[in-house]
Each structure stands twice: as structure tokens, then as C-alpha cells.
Amino acid sequence: MNHSPLLLLLFLSVFCCKERESSTDVYSAFTGGTIVDGSGGVPIENGVLLIKEGRVVAIGEMGEVDVPENAFVKDVTGKTIIPGLINAHGHVGDVKGIEGGHYSRDNVIENLSIYARYGVTTVVSLGGDKEEAVSLRHVNDNFPQQRARLYIAGEVVTGQTPEEAVSMVDQNHKMGVDFMKIRVDDNLGTSTKMTEEVYRAVINRSHGLGYKIPTHMYYLEDAKKLLDAGSDLLAHSVRNQEVDDSFIELIKEKQIGYCPTLTRELSTYVYGDTASFFSDPFFLREYDQETIAPLLDPSRQEKTRNSQSAQTYQAQLPVAYANLKILNDAGVPIVFGTDSGVPTRFMGYFEHLEMEMMAEAGLTPMEIIVSATKNAAEYLELEKLGVLAPGFWADFIVLNADPLMDIRNLRELDGIYIGGVEVEQRVSSPAK
Ligand SMILES: [Zn+2]
Structure with a gap:
């Protein structure tokens, strides 16, 4: 078949211009900084991170990595590069300010953008x-983007009977989710706990369909039973008592991750008073006085102080730390x-608060960074994420201070990059 030369020319010119306009067809190199690659290994001093098409091409010491002549070079001497943070247990789309019930496509995007501006580059x-949310998921080949990558679990699976619960698994599957999620908890004795018969059926069905299943739990005994039944992540701390040897043996044998979510406990009681972080400029860059005003209301604060559940969760936070x-x-x-x-x-x-609480619990900055990068990706099988290595997504944070000295230095954000593209910070005050 003969193509019209004019058409061919038109095609070529469109193609060429598109190529030229794209920032992703050229190399970029971040040079001179210290690179903490997320693996937990020794940091690379005077490093080079070479990126092309949103992915890491090479990483190493200066002199070890060939930087192509046409590469865009950014000197980050004196700074530290770490992989973008992965929140393995978050939620998106429902909340605006401090209110729920706002679920929409735009709000999912808005929420993911807030996460990204704080350095959280992936949210499960x-x-x-x-x-x-389905079309906004991880599916990240369409870089650049200004929001965190997303994985979803659909609706939390519930049910009185195995049949009921399994049909919810099937609905989530039909919608197109990445994980299944269940809760095995009686909310401090105020609700009915999912039975073992039901959650075993849910876990089996989910595994049969190829899904990992993170589970919400609270009690040590439930955590053990869930591990035995095949849970793929304990999505909260054991909070009712100190863990024992049989639990430690079991979780290690199963090689399952443990997700502490300490700030979940904090949120139950911290608004019994005016939270100290309300005056933190790092907080105020995204959340303004109007947003937090209801939390300053004395009667609301008193109600929180007198809440039995808030008192219990607060009392059990030291157990979670231990x-x-x-x-x-x-x-x-x-x-x-x-x-x-x-x-x-x-x-x-x-x-950021969570990382500071983990440090208070006694973890080193390196252990905390690994939990938020390599471990989160590895134990949830998030592909090509979590560490900075050839072939992996170029999701990373450039910091103006050394996070290995103090985890609070993670607040010293110089730049956040997702798929090699910098996330723009707000230029004006937070949205109302
Ligand atoms: Zn949750």
C-alpha cells in the first residue's frame, strides 16, 4: 500500500515534536549526594543516580557511572537521596479537610497529591x-505525575457467613482491585468480630484469585490465628498485650510483615487537647486554621478526653511501642x-509523625527508612518500587539534611520525584 508522502511527513513531524517535548527521553543525573538506596546497605557517598524514562538506569559512586554527555545534570552535593516513602496502610478519596464522605475521582487525586508533596510516593x-479509583491505580507508565502511585483494596470485606463474605471478595475482584482487606476486631467489645470460619473462607478465596490479604487486628490471639489462616500482612500493632515467643516464631516462619500504624492510636486521643503539631509549619503547609478549627472547640476536646475508647487506646500505645x-x-x-x-x-x-514515633519506640533511622521503602514494597509485592536500583521506578526524595542522623531530617525536603519528575510544591496557602 502506498502512503501519501505528505501524510508520512505529517506523521514524522508530529512524532518528532512529541519526542522532543517529552522530558522523559533524555537522561538525568543527580550527582554528588549521598544515596541511601532503601536496601539497608551502606550509603553511597558522592553518588550518581542516573535516570531515563522514569526509571533508574544506573546508581553508584561518581566515576563508576557513565553519565551521557547530553544528560541533564543536577548537582546535589551535601544532600541525601532516599527512595520515596511507601505507605502500606493508608486510605484515599474520602476525606477533605477533617471530614469524610467526599469520595470522588477528583478527591482521590487531591489526596494522592497531598501525600506526594510530603514525600509519600506510593499509597496502598x-x-x-x-x-x-480503579483507573487511577498504580498503573504508572504514564509519567510524569504529580501524585502518589496508588494501589487499592476496594471495599473492606465483611459478612456474617462465608458465602456473604466470599461474594464481596468476588465483587472487589470484578471491580479490579490490587488487594483484599478484612477486619478481625470487636472495637473494644462494642461490635461483633468476624468469625474464624468467615475469614478463613475470605482468605482462601482471595488467595485463589491471586490477591494478598492484609488484615486489621488488635488482639494477640487473633493475630496468631490470622497468621495461621494465611494473612499476608498484619495491618496494625498487637495492642492488648506484649507479644510472646510463639507469635514471634510464627510471624517469622510465615515471613509476614508487621505494620505498626502508631499514629492511628495517637489520633484517637490527641485532640483531647490542642495538638502541638497544629502550630508546626510543616503541618501548616497543607492544613490551615480553618480546617482544624473544629478540633479546637473546647466541648469537642472535652468529649474526646472523656471518651472511654480514646483512654483505652492511649493506655495501650506503650504496648504497641514495646x-x-x-x-x-x-x-x-x-x-x-x-x-x-x-x-x-x-x-x-x-x-512523618509515624516515623518519629517509630524512632521513639527505639528503631534506628535506617530501620525506619527500610520499613518505608524496601520492606513495604517487598512484603506487599509492589513491583519495581521501594529501592533505588536499575530498572526500578525513579521515585525518590532529595533531602537537605541527613536522615540517618535524625529521622526528623526527612522533613528537610529539597525535592520529591515520581518517575523521575519533580513534584511541585504548593505556591499558595492550602486549599479550603
Ligand atoms: Zn485502615
Whole structure:
């Protein structure tokens, strides 16, 4: 068949211009900084991170990596590069300000953008995910983007009978989710717990369809039974008592991650008073006075102070701290997560608080970074994410201060990159 020369010319010119306009067909190199690659290994001093088409091409010491002549070079001497943070237990789309009930495609995007501006470059949303989120999922080949990558679990699977619950698994599957999620908890004795018969059926069905199934739990005994039944992630801390040897043995044998979500507990009681972070400029860059005003209301604060459940969760936070330290020291993989994206659990900022709480529990900055990068990706099988290595997505943060000296230095954001493209920070005050 003969192509018209004019058409061919038109095609070529469109193609060429498109190529030239794209920032993704050229190399970029970040040179001179210290690179913490997420693996937990020795940081690379005076490093080079070479990127092309959104992915890492090479990483190493200066002189070891060939930087092509036409590469865009950014000197990051004196700065530290770490992989973007992965929140393995968040939620997206429902919350605006401090209110729930705002689920929409735009709000999913807005929430993911807030996460991204704080350095959280991937969010695994464990429940409350609707149809609108399906096309916004991880499917990340369409870089550049200004929002965190997304994985979803659909609706949290519930049911009185195995049949009921399994049909919910099937509905989520039909919608097109990445994970299945269940809750095995009686909310401090106020609700009915999912039975073992039901959750075993849900786990089996989910595994049969190829899904990992992170589980919400609270009690040590439930955590053991869930591990035995095949749970793929404990999505909260064991909070009712200290973990014992049989639990440690079991979780290590199964090689399952443990996701502490300490800020979840914090959020239950911290608004009994005026939270100290309300005056933190790092908080205020995304959340303004109007947003937090209801949390300053004295009667609301009093109600929180007098809440029995808030008091119980607060009293059990030290148990969660102790368990985190015990499990970390026993070699159990700690997987970073916050349960943010629920009203009053502030997306993005809470991830930084969580890391600070993990440090208070006794984890080193390196252990915390690994939990929020390599471990989160590895134990949820998020492909090509979590570490900076050839072939992996170029999702990373450039920091103006050394996070290995103090985890709070993760607040010293110089730039956040997703698929090699810088995330723009807000230029004006937070949206109302
Ligand atoms: Zn959750």
C-alpha cells in the first residue's frame, strides 16, 4: 500500500515534536549526594543516580557511572537521596479537610497529591476504595505525575457467613482491585468480630484469585490465628498485650510483615487537647486554621478526653511501642503504614509523625527508612518500587539534611520525584 508522502511527513513531524517535548527521553543525573538506596546497605557517598524514562538506569559512586554527555545534570552535593516513602496502610478519596464522605475521582487525586508533596510516593489504600479509583491505580507508565502511585483494596470485606463474605471478595475482584482487606476486631467489645470460619473462607478465596490479604487486628490471639489462616500482612500493632515467643516464631516462619500504624492510636486521643503539631509549619503547609478549627472547640476536646475508647487506646500505645521494638529486634519485617486518610489522620504529615514515633519506640533511622521503602514494597509485592536500583521506578526524595542522623531530617525536603519528575510544591496557602 502506498502512503501519501505528505501524510508520512505529517506523521514524522508530529512524532518528532512529541519526542522532543517529552522530558522523559533524555537522561538525568543527580550527582554528588549521598544515596541511601532503601536496601539497608551502606550509603553511597558522592553518588550518581542516573535516570531515563522514569526509571533508574544506573546508581553508584561518581566515576563508576557513565553519565551521557547530553544528560541533564543536577548537582546535589551535601544532600541525601532516599527512595520515596511507601505507605502500606493508608486510605484515599474520602476525606477533605477533617471530614469524610467526599469520595470522588477528583478527591482521590487531591489526596494522592497531598501525600506526594510530603514525600509519600506510593499509597496502598486498604479499604473504602470505589470504582472511581480503579483507573487511577498504580498503573504508572504514564509519567510524569504529580501524585502518589496508588494501589487499592476496594471495599473492606465483611459478612456474617462465608458465602456473604466470599461474594464481596468476588465483587472487589470484578471491580479490579490490587488487594483484599478484612477486619478481625470487636472495637473494644462494642461490635461483633468476624468469625474464624468467615475469614478463613475470605482468605482462601482471595488467595485463589491471586490477591494478598492484609488484615486489621488488635488482639494477640487473633493475630496468631490470622497468621495461621494465611494473612499476608498484619495491618496494625498487637495492642492488648506484649507479644510472646510463639507469635514471634510464627510471624517469622510465615515471613509476614508487621505494620505498626502508631499514629492511628495517637489520633484517637490527641485532640483531647490542642495538638502541638497544629502550630508546626510543616503541618501548616497543607492544613490551615480553618480546617482544624473544629478540633479546637473546647466541648469537642472535652468529649474526646472523656471518651472511654480514646483512654483505652492511649493506655495501650506503650504496648504497641514495646511490641514494635521486640519484633524489630527479633528480625520481623516492619512494614511502614499509618492508617491515614481517615478523618483527623492527616495524610502526608502523619507519615512523618509515624516515623518519629517509630524512632521513639527505639528503631534506628535506617530501620525506619527500610520499613518505608524496601520492606513495604517487598512484603506487599509492589513491583519495581521501594529501592533505588536499575530498572526500578525513579521515585525518590532529595533531602537537605541527613536522615540517618535524625529521622526528623526527612522533613528537610529539597525535592520529591515520581518517575523521575519533580513534584511541585504548593505556591499558595492550602486549599479550603
Ligand atoms: Zn485502615
